[in-house]
Amino acid sequence: MEEHPLQIALKAGKTAVLQGSMDLLLDFRKLLDDDLGLLVKLRDLVTDWVQEGFQDFFKALEDRLLVHSGRNRSGSQEQGITEGAQVDKVAAGLVLVLAQLCVFIEQTATPRITEEVAAFFSSGGVRSYENGPAFVPGEICRVFRSAGEKFLQQYINVRTQRISVLLKKRFTTPNWFKHKEPREVHMFVDLFLQELEAIGAEVKQLLPPGVLGKHRRTESNGSTASSRSNPLRDDTMSRSNTQRARSQLLETHLAKLFKQKVEIFTKTEYTQESVVNTIVKLCLKSLQEFVRLQTFNRSGFQQIQLDIQFLRGPLKEIVDDEATIDFLLDEVIVGASERCLDPIPLEPPILDKLIQAKLAKAKEQNPVSP
Incomplete structure (x- = not known):
């Protein structure tokens, strides 16, 4: 070899x-x-x-x-x-x-x-x-x-800072208060995943794999079929009632917090999984902070919802801690809702349609070799 x-x-x-x-x-x-x-x-x-x-x-x-x-x-x-x-x-x-x-x-x-x-x-x-x-x-x-x-x-910091620059540019460039209705997953998602892929290839050269396997739930496929992986898809939300939507969003998220005690950051070990896990978690925390510095209209909030929902699948293929990834991604969406005057989420069928379109496009661009 x-x-x-x-x-x-x-x-x-x-x-x-x-x-x-x-x-x-x-x-x-x-x-x-x-x-x-x-x-x-x-x-x-x-x-x-x-x-x-x-x-x-x-x-x-x-x-x-x-x-x-x-x-x-x-x-x-x-x-x-x-x-x-x-x-x-x-x-x-x-x-x-x-x-x-x-x-x-x-x-x-x-x-x-x-x-x-x-x-x-x-x-x-x-x-x-x-x-x-x-x-x-x-x-x-x-x-x-x-x-x-x-x-x-230092390695983790350097890699995280590089991705943070990408995330900062994404969230400081557009006028989120005048954002148009989302039509597709934003390209920053691809750039983010490419950076993580490069990190994964790098650590595999030098670090051993961890002793623990991945702990997956069957619904972590990037689709919107699961209600547990997204606190925004509660049928009781009413698009006609902004306050009720925000209240339901926060209640669902708080219920999740009490139900599962999520330990976000643990000691980083000299293994592939541990290093990648730490970098991803730090990046998602940065993403959460960037979101909280912006003000969103409904369409801007929905764009964040779409991008974050799409990220669930790929990130769960990279990180073996599904509970923490779900928690941090939910934190981003909740943070965006708190900075939005009209936080009405996309309907599940629309959200799923946009995500499936993105997956199909990615498959066309990167066909699997026979």
């Missing part, structure tokens, strides 16, 4: 760290095994050199990885602004490589090097009698565990 560029880069980094370290340790072992009189007398010093050398090496390596990611150790405001600009210029894929390299150093390289040092370079060191061993693997693991988490979060 052909390796991708990011996989090649990560593999090269792993080899350089572990194999390079083992080769160096082997060279020192050969020197000591030669039983030369001078080296025997200097054995304690050599032990200290090896231990101190590896401790310093990993400290310098962490600094170098920070530089490659566009980050630094400084906490000043001025340098922090400069650092932010540098981080934005760093390729997201490189940051993900650095995150995985840190995981490798913590979980594989450091334990393996520790075994070698303990077996051949642990006894008799001059320094250890006074100050303890110079090589402290626990500290190295802690440092690279922390660095890996920061790099992973």
